[in-house]
Amino acid sequence: MATRSGAAGGEPGAPGLRPWAARLLPWAVGLLAGGAALGPALGPGYVLRYDMVFVPDLSLGTVLAGADGFPRAVPSDAVVAALSGLLPGDAVQALLLLAVFAVGGAGAAVLSARALGGRGPARAGVLAASAAAGLAYVWNPFVAERLLLGQWAMLLGYAGLPWVVGAVARSAVVRPAAGFAGLVRALVPAAVGGFSSVVLAGLTAGPVAVLRTRGAGAPADGPTPRPEAEALPEGPGGRWWVRTGLLLLALLTVALPWLLPSLTSGAGTDPGGVEAFAARSDTPFGVAGSLLLLGGVWNSGAVPPGYGEPVTAAVRMLLCLMALAGWAWSLRRARPAFGAGLSVAAAVGLVIALLGTTAPGREAVAGLIGVWPGFGVLRDGQLYVAPLALVQALGLGAAVLWLAGSPADGASAAPVVGARSRGAGGAPGGDGTATGRAGSPASSVVLWRVVVAVFAGLLPVVSLPGLLWGAGGALAPAGYPDAWLEAQRVVAADERPGAVLVLPWSAYRGVDWSGRPVVVLDPATRLFDRRTVWNDDLVVGTPDGGAVVVTGEDARAREFAALLRPDPATGLPESPDAGVLAGAGVRYVAVSAPVDNQFWSGVDGLSVVVEGDDMVLIEVQDQHIKADKAHVPGLEVTGGLVTVGAIIWSMARSGSSLVFQCSGPSSGPGARKEIPK
Incomplete structure (x- = not known):
C-alpha cells in the first residue's frame, strides 16, 4: 500500500521530523559542531592566536x-x-x-x-x-x-x-x-x-x-x-x-x-x-x-x-x-x-x-x-x-x-520525513513499508547498513580529534591586562592628532595571558582609536631550521624602519629621538613587551603615562607634531x-x-x- 507522501513506490515512509525541524537540522549540526570544536573559546575573554x-x-x-x-x-x-x-x-x-x-x-x-x-x-x-x-x-x-x-x-x-x-x-x-x-x-x-x-x-x-x-x-x-x-x-x-x-x-x-x-595604496608584495x-x-x-x-x-x-x-x-x-x-x-x-x-x-x-x-x-x-x-x-x-x-x-x-x-541501489532505508501511512502488523505498517519480523535477515541487513553509515558520518571527528574543545585548549580565552586597558583609555581621551607607534619593531608577540604561551599579531596594532604604525614584515621558519623574512606591504612602515633603525635583537631603537618621532607624526609610543626603563629615561621630550609589566605608553611631548589630519578615506566609504x-x-x-x-x-x-x- 502506497504512502500518502507521494514517495516512490516501495519506498518506506516513517513518522519523522516535521518540515520545520528538517529545515533546522542543518543549522543544528553546524552549531553542535561549532560548540564541540570551539569549547572554551565561547566563554568570556578574548582568544588571541596568530x-x-x-x-x-x-x-x-x-x-x-x-x-x-x-x-x-x-x-x-x-x-x-x-x-x-x-x-x-x-x-x-x-x-x-x-x-x-x-x-x-x-x-x-x-x-x-x-x-x-x-x-x-x-x-x-x-x-x-x-x-x-x-x-x-x-x-x-x-x-x-x-x-x-x-x-x-x-x-x-x-x-x-x-x-x-x-x-x-x-x-x-x-x-x-x-x-x-x-x-x-x-x-x-x-x-x-x-x-x-x-x-x-x-x-x-x-x-x-x-x-x-x-x-x-x-x-x-x-x-x-x-x-x-x-x-x-x-x-x-x-x-x-x-x-x-x-x-x-x-x-x-x-x-x-x-x-x-x-588600487591607490601603492602596496608591494614580496615574491619571496x-x-x-x-x-x-x-x-x-x-x-x-x-x-x-x-x-x-x-x-x-x-x-x-x-x-x-x-x-x-x-x-x-x-x-x-x-x-x-x-x-x-x-x-x-x-x-x-x-x-x-x-x-x-x-x-x-x-x-x-x-x-x-x-x-x-x-x-x-x-x-x-x-x-x-x-x-x-x-x-x-x-x-x-x-x-x-x-x-x-x-x-x-x-x-x-x-x-x-x-533507493538508487534497491535498498529501502530512506523513509520520507513527515509521511503518514496506514496499516499494522505484517501489512504496510505505521512506517509505510512492508516490514518483516524483528530479527529477520532483511532487518539485520538494514541495521548493519545503518550502523556503518553512522560510523562513516562520524569519521571526520574520529580522524581529527585534535579539533575537539578548542583544539585541546589551544583556543583558550584570556582578558587584557589592566595596563593595556588603561593605555587604550588614555589615548582615546586625547583629542590631539597623532599616530601611535607600536614597538618592539616586530609584528608578532608571545603572550601568556591565558596560562599558556601563544604567538599572536600584536594586539596593540588594533587597540587604539587612531592610526597605528607597526612592522608588518613576517618571519617564517623553514624546514631546515632557517628563517625567511617576507617583506610587509605597508610603505609607511618601511619609512619608519629607516628612521628608527631598531636593534634586531630587541626590536627597539637604540636611542629614541622625540624630534624624529614628532616629525613623523607620532603622538604616542606603545611598547607592548617587558622593557627596561633605560629605553626612555633621560630622553628629552618623552614622558611615561602608563607603565605595566608588558605595556608602556609613552607620550611625545612636542607641541609641533606634524600629524596627519584625521579623515575617513572616500574610497572606503564609497x-x-x-x-x-x-x-x-x-x-x-x-x-x-x-x-x-x-x-x-x-x-x-x-x-x-x-x-x-
Whole structure:
C-alpha cells in the first residue's frame, strides 16, 4: 500500500521530523559542531592566536584609517567594530567564530540535500546524508589549521561557499535580477571575509557558472530519478554567459570595500613569500597527499594536536577515498547541476595549491606577482583546497546515503520525513513499508547498513580529534591586562592628532595571558582609536631550521624602519629621538613587551603615562607634531556604501536572508513564482 507522501513506490515512509525541524537540522549540526570544536573559546575573554586579534571597543575610525598596504582586513574589522557597538568584544568574537560552523555546516547540508533529494519530501536517509556532509565540511584539517592560524574571516568566507554554489545553480532558472540578488546574499560571508574569501568564491563558483548542466536524469541502466530542482525549465540565466556575468558583477560588488582603496595604496608584495607560504607535508603521505587530505598548511604551529600520526592519517585517507567515491557515485546518480563545475574548481584549486611546491611553479607565481602585486594571494597555496573540501563533504554525504541504503541501489532505508501511512502488523505498517519480523535477515541487513553509515558520518571527528574543545585548549580565552586597558583609555581621551607607534619593531608577540604561551599579531596594532604604525614584515621558519623574512606591504612602515633603525635583537631603537618621532607624526609610543626603563629615561621630550609589566605608553611631548589630519578615506566609504546597499537591496527584494535562502528554486505551495513562464 502506497504512502500518502507521494514517495516512490516501495519506498518506506516513517513518522519523522516535521518540515520545520528538517529545515533546522542543518543549522543544528553546524552549531553542535561549532560548540564541540570551539569549547572554551565561547566563554568570556578574548582568544588571541596568530592573526586572530579581537580587542575591546574596536574603533570604526581606526579600521577605516587603516594602513598603507592592501586593505585586506577592512571588511572584517569594520563588521567587528560595528558589532562591538552593540555587544562586548569577546561576545562578538564568540558569535563570529560560531557563525563559521553554523553557516558552513548548514550550507553544505542544504546543498547536499538538494543534490541527493531533489524537490520532493525530505527522506530520512537524505537528511542523515546531508547532516554528514555538513559535519564533514566544518570538521576537517583545512578548517582546523586555518582556525589555529587565527584566520577566522577567511573561514567565514569559506563557510559561505556552498551557498554561493547553490545561488549560481539557482540563477539559471530565475530572472537575472533575482539571480543577482541571490548571489549577493550568498556572498555576504565572503564580503565580510575580504580579499581571500572573494577570490575563493570566484574560484569555486566560476566553473559552476560556466559549466552548469541541466539535470538530465539517471543513466539508462539506473532507476528513474526523482524530480530534481535542476531539471526545471531554465530561464534567461540558463545561458552560461549570463550566469557568469551575474557572478562577476556580484563578486565585484561585494569586493568594493577593499578593492577600491587597494588600487591607490601603492602596496608591494614580496615574491619571496611564495616559497615561505608554500604547502608543506603534515602527514606521512607527502605534500600532495597532505593537500588531498585537506591539510598541508605552511605553519607547523597550526597543525592540530595528534593530526598526522600514522593511525589518524590512515583513517583520514580512508575517509578521503570514501568521499571521492561517493562524489563520483553522486555525479552518476543525481547529476547535480553544479557537479561538473565544482569538480573542475576542486581540480584547479589543487593544482594551484601544488604550484608553490615545485621550482617552476614558484617561478611562475613570482612572475605573476612582479606583473601585479595582487597576485600575492596565490602565495598561500593550501588555501585553494577549499573547493576540494566542499567536494569531499558532499561526497561523504552521498556515501552515507549509499551505505544507509538508498533507493538508487534497491535498498529501502530512506523513509520520507513527515509521511503518514496506514496499516499494522505484517501489512504496510505505521512506517509505510512492508516490514518483516524483528530479527529477520532483511532487518539485520538494514541495521548493519545503518550502523556503518553512522560510523562513516562520524569519521571526520574520529580522524581529527585534535579539533575537539578548542583544539585541546589551544583556543583558550584570556582578558587584557589592566595596563593595556588603561593605555587604550588614555589615548582615546586625547583629542590631539597623532599616530601611535607600536614597538618592539616586530609584528608578532608571545603572550601568556591565558596560562599558556601563544604567538599572536600584536594586539596593540588594533587597540587604539587612531592610526597605528607597526612592522608588518613576517618571519617564517623553514624546514631546515632557517628563517625567511617576507617583506610587509605597508610603505609607511618601511619609512619608519629607516628612521628608527631598531636593534634586531630587541626590536627597539637604540636611542629614541622625540624630534624624529614628532616629525613623523607620532603622538604616542606603545611598547607592548617587558622593557627596561633605560629605553626612555633621560630622553628629552618623552614622558611615561602608563607603565605595566608588558605595556608602556609613552607620550611625545612636542607641541609641533606634524600629524596627519584625521579623515575617513572616500574610497572606503564609497565602496562600503555600495556593498552594504546592494546587500540590503538583495535581502529586501526577497524578504529573506542567508539563513532562509534555499540552494535551489522554490517549490511547493506558497513558493515564489520566479521561474519564467
